Amino acid sequence: MFSRSFKVWSIYLLLLTTLLAACGGEEVSFSTANIKQAVLAKDNAGSQTTTVFNPTDTFYAIVDLANAPDDTKVKAVWTAVDVGDAAAPNYLLDEVELTSSDGTLSFDMTNDGAWPAGSYKVDLYLNGELDRTLDFRVQAPLAGEAGSSTTTDSSDGETAAPTTEPVVASGAVTSLEDARSAIVQIVAQGSFVDPEVGLQLNAAGAGSGFI
Structure with a gap:
């Protein structure tokens, strides 16, 4: 009697598990894939890593994927968190999903015009689960970085120190x-x-x- 009841309950639990999986529309998976590293950069190669971009820059998210089967999915979701009056808070810019195995993935975000100054983020999802968030910001170059007041002496190639405003001589x-x-x-x-x-x-x- 006990053995028969145990078998009935086992079948019931198996059916319940199958039903829940079917209703969820997802397969039970235990993937070994992981994001080993993820950085933001100003170039596709990831050599100019940064968390501060200029308004005319292209945003790059470089993701190193490890122990990943061929069907591993990585998604990048770009969001403008706070850009003042330029857009509503947490404004969705774009999202892109790639399917890959081990290797380096590159996500980029461009704009036809200039990016509004403010805070941004990119959420990285691994097989549908949020893995990490990379925060960054956009700011205009400082006034001192726009140009230089130094001059170069053409005779010896040396850079002269910035000069002050000349004093007007008597009779000038x-x-x-x-x-x-x-x-x-x-x-x-x-x-x-x-x-x-x-x-x-x-x-x-x-x-x-x-x-």
């Missing part, structure tokens, strides 16, 4: 009225004696050319 031309005075002054002092004829000539034309 600082306005249109000063320019008129300077021209008159130079013309007045621009005479010379011709050694051949011994005459003093007015060099106003030549003198004004010195300005």
